[in-house]
Amino acid sequence: MEWVYLIIAGMFETGWAVGMKYSEGMSKLYPTAFMLTCLVISMLLLERSLRVLPIGTGYAVWTGIGIMGTTILGILLFNESANMLRILCIVMIAAGIIGLKVLSVN
Template identity: 55%
Template sequence: MAWVYLVIAGLFEIGWAIGLKYTEGFTRILPTTLTVGAMVISVALLGLALRDLPVGTGYAIWTGIGTVGTALLGIYLFGDPATVLRLVCIGLIVTGIAGLKLVS
């Protein structure tokens, strides 16, 4: 169950990272509320996952999911550059996440 919590926590991390863009510096109430809610849920689920997973593995995978998801959504939603080198680097992060899962 810890891995399920961790993956969902990572998805909420993507949500709050993308949500920050829509808060416009925390001046818009609905996006700010949703973003803060996603932050709380993400950290709470990470905490639940870390009851059974090593902290280094859990934290690295949580941030990796957030990093990859946020980078890909930044490309899709905001027109961030999708250069070959950037996509290769994202792929390396995914490889690292998979590696940590395999050795845990």
């Protein structure tokens, strides 16, 4: 169950990062509320998963999911570059996350 918490926490990390962009310096109420809600949920679920998972594995997976999600949404929502090297980097991060899961003793 801790891996489920961790994956969902990573998704909410993506949510607060994108919400931060939409909040325009926390000057817009609804995007700021969305960002803060995602931040709290992300942290609570990360903490829950780290009760069982090693901190290095959990934190690396959490940030990796956030990096991948934020980069993909940046491409889709904010017209950021989608060149092949960026896509390759996302694939390498995904491979690292999968590797950490496969090699985890939990």
